[in-house]
Amino acid sequence: MAQKPSIPKGTRDFDAAEVAKRSYIMDTIKQQFQLYGFQPIETPSFENSETLMGKYGDEGDRLIFKILNSGEFLSKVSDQDYDSKSEQTITPKISEKALRYDLTVPFARYVVQHQNEIEFPFKRYQIQPVWRADRPQKGRFREFFQCDADVVGSDSLFQEVEFVQLYDAVFSTLKLKGVTIKINNRKVLSGIAEVIGAQDKLIDFTVALDKLDKIGEEKVKDEMRSKGISDEGIEKLQPLFGLKGDFGTQIENLKSILSTSEIGLKGIEELEFINNAISTVKLKTAKLQLDVTLARGLNYYTGAIFEVSAPEGVKMGSIGGGGRYDDLTGIFGLKNMSGVGISFGLDRIYLVLEELNLFPETIADSTKVLFINFGKNEAMTCLKAVTKLRQAGIRAELYPDDAKMRKQMNHANRRNIPFVILVGEEEIKDEKFTLKNMVSGEQNKLSFSELQATLK
Numbered sequence: 001m002a003q004k005p006s007i008p009k010g011t012r013d014f015d016a017a018e019v020a021k022r023s024y025i026m027d028t029i030k031q032q033f034q035l036y037g038f039q040p041i042e043t044p045s046f047e048n049s050e051t052l053m054g055k056y057g058d059e060g061d062r063l064i065f066k067i068l069n070s071g072e073f074l075s076k077v078s079d080q081d082y083d084s085k086s087e088q089t090i091t092p093k094i095s096e097k098a099l100r101y102d103l104t105v106p107f108a109r110y111v112v113q114h115q116n117e118i119e120f121p122f123k124r125y126q127i128q129p130v131w132r133a134d135r136p137q138k139g140r141f142r143e144f145f146q147c148d149a150d151v152v153g154s155d156s157l158f159q160e161v162e163f164v165q166l167y168d169a170v171f172s173t174l175k176l177k178g179v180t181i182k183i184n185n186r187k188v189l190s191g192i193a194e195v196i197g198a199q200d201k202l203i204d205f206t207v208a209l210d211k212l213d214k215i216g217e218e219k220v221k222d223e224m225r226s227k228g229i230s231d232e233g234i235e236k237l238q239p240l241f242g243l244k245g246d247f248g249t250q251i252e253n254l255k256s257i258l259s260t261s262e263i264g265l266k267g268i269e270e271l272e273f274i275n276n277a278i279s280t281v282k283l284k285t286a287k288l289q290l291d292v293t294l295a296r297g298l299n300y301y302t303g304a305i306f307e308v309s310a311p312e313g314v315k316m317g318s319i320g321g322g323g324r325y326d327d328l329t330g331i332f333g334l335k336n337m338s339g340v341g342i343s344f345g346l347d348r349i350y351l352v353l354e355e356l357n358l359f360p361e362t363i364a365d366s367t368k369v370l371f372i373n374f375g376k377n378e379a380m381t382c383l384k385a386v387t388k389l390r391q392a393g394i395r396a397e398l399y400p401d402d403a404k405m406r407k408q409m410n411h412a413n414r415r416n417i418p419f420v421i422l423v424g425e426e427e428i429k430d431e432k433f434t435l436k437n438m439v440s441g442e443q444n445k446l447s448f449s450e451l452q453a454t455l456k
Contacts, residue, residue, distance in 0.1 A: 010134065010142025017364040022145075022350060024363050025174065026127055029147050029344055032169045033125040036162060038149050041124050043106040049098045055105045055331060063132045065142075066095040099131040103148045104328070104341070111152055112332040120153030139317065139348060150341030152328060157270055160304045160324065161277040163342045167308055167320060168286040170344065175358050178311030179286045179319075184294035185271050186301050186323075188254065191264015192240070192292075195257065196233030205229060206295040209240070213293070217241045243292060247275050250290045270303060302326040306342055310352045319345045319352060366395065369419040369435075369455055370412045373399040378423050385421075385433065385448060394455050412438055419455065 007013065014022065033040075046067055053061055076093040084090075100106050103126045111118065127147045134140055149166065151159045164181055171179045189209075193202045204227035208220050215223075220241075221234050239257050243250055251272055258264030271290065278288050286308075296305050303324030310316040322342030329337040353359055369389070371382035382398050389396040397417075399408045412420050422434040432445045435454065446454060 008142065010136035010140075012141065012143075016366060020364045021353075021359050022346065024359065025346060025349055025353070026145070026147065028173050029170055029346075030125070030127060032166060032173065033149050035169070036123075036149075036166050038123045038125040041107075041110060041126055042128060043100070043103070043110055043126070045129070046097045046099050047106055047109070049092065049096055051109050052098050052101055052105060056101060060101060063134055064101050065099040065131045065133050066091060067097040067099065068095055069097075101132055102130050103128060103146050103343075104150075105331075107148070107150060108328045109332055111337065112329050112334045115334060118153075121151050121159075122153055123149070123151045125149040139351070141347065145346045147344040147346055148341060149343075150339055152337055152339035155326075155338040157273050157304075158277070159340050160270075160274050161281075163306065163322065163340065164274065164278055164286075164288060165281065165283070167306075167342065168283040171286055171308075172284040174349070174353065176311065176349075176352065176356070177285045180309045181286050181288050182291040182294050182307045182309060183271065183274065183288060184291055184305045185267035186303055186305060187263050187267025187270065188258070188292060189267075189295065191258045191261035191267060192237070194261045194264065196229065196236045198229050198233055201227055201229055209293050210295045212241070240292060247288065247290050250292070251275070254292065267303075274304065296321055296323060300325055304340065310348075311356070314352055314355060316348055316352055317345075319348045321345075367397045367415065367417050368395045369397075369421055370408070370415075370417045371396065371398045371421045371423065372405065372408050373402045374422075374424055375402045378425075378428065381428055382421070382423050385423075385451075388448070389452065389455065392452055392456070394452070396455075409438075421451070 030040075049066065052064055056064075073094045077090055107124065107126065111122065125148065127145060129143055129145050131143050134142060136142060149163070164183075167179070167181050171177075189206050190199075190202060193199050193205050196205075198205050205224060208223040208227065211223070212220050224234055225231070236257075239253060243253055245253075251268060254268055255265070258268065275288065275290075291307075294305055294307055296307055301323035303326070305323040306321055307318045308320035310319050320343060322340070324338070324340040326338045327335065328339045329335075371379075371386055373379045373382070379398060379402065386396045386398050399411065409420065418438055420436050420438060422436065424434075427434055427445070430445070432447060433451045434443055434445050435451060436443045444454075
């Protein structure tokens with residue numbers, strides 16, 4: 001009995017309509033990346049294990065897909081190692097390669113490996129799949145695409161300004177209005193931790209603060225106390241819990257809170273620069289909003305932090321994010337290489353556009369016209385016409401078999417092909433083509449030039 005086919009959990013098949021919609025998003029992002037001067041690169045789908053392992057923390061390492069060595073992969077494992085059943089001991093001996101977990105670490109490896117060929121500052125974009133051995137659930141997959149853009153070799157804040165503009169340009173082109181680009185700064189968070197005397201608990205403090213809109217003020221305070229943050233320190237945070245108003249108003253309040261923190265004031269200065277620049281050039285549809293609770297992988301970022309939220313009323317997590325990192329390439333020995341980058345969440349953007357019905361109606365259009373096959377002689381005449389139409393950029397097909405007329409017409413209907421062409425003996429004699437509109441049922445006899453003009 002034949003085995004029923006299946007695909008691994010956390011992966012997906014995409015039909016023609018879905019591929020067309022995904023391509024529409026990726027092409028839009030790619031077009032804007034190129035417009036902003038980013039250059040495309042690609043890296044292998046798998047890397048040496050040593051390149052990836054240890055770069056994402058224990059949790060990240062656990063989610064990396066390891067690739068078994070080819071051949072006798074157990075040959076390097078001694079009986080003693082085998083009996084130990086130690087994952088840390090056995091894995092490096094049976095697996096020397098792994099599927100990439102993200103595009104950032106491979107990019108860091110790329111920059112270091114090709115540093116003598118790269119002109120800095122280097123602006124790169126990359127749109128490729130990544131793999132994570134995560135628990136599949138709605139909106140979370142084991143194989144998915146990342147759409148990243150980064151600049152390395154410059155610590156100028158104009159790069160952050162451009163990324164805000166880039167987000168706005170992409171979402172405006174996709175006609176996704178009402179997007180909010182949230183921004184914060186690692187230095188501001190470090191300054192707050194300094195002011196409340198919790199420098200050594202920066203991660204605990206920010207993880208708790210990040211939950212403010214989910215669990216409320218009192219539970220956030222309880223969590224901070226459980227992490228050893230004093231009541232005196234929490235009391236100093238009180239102005240943060242009620243921090244509201246526009247960008248400028250929040251900045252002024254933050255200056256008061258962080259007046260004794262040099263690093264905090266530096267973060268505020270950077271935020272002010274970005275906001276003033278954006279106010280000067282203006283955004284098309286997106287809104288830039290200061291969010292002091294925003295943390296996003298705090299161990300990784302060193303300056304500005306971005307997160308993009310969908311329009312109000314759409315229940316969806318972030319659809320983009322990124323930030324400034326001061327030592328991306330340091331993990332591979334190239335120090336002091338500052339960078340900043342952002343990413344677009346392709347799958348979530350797809351779901352948002354689908355929910356708001358923002359995909360163009362013609363996006364899934366494939367073949368525009370199908371020639372009905374009445375037999376060998378008629379089909380040969382059709383083939384010549386199909387060839388000329390394709391050369392003119394019109395998507396045309398000839399039904400391959402001289403099947404019953406009804407079968408061929410049903411085929412056109414099921415594929416939503418809007419036109420069919422009938423070429424019989426009479427049409428060949430008159431050098432005409434009978435064009436049928438499959439929606440209205442209207443038929444017209446046309447010369448080839450008339451046919452081409454109509455289909456254009």
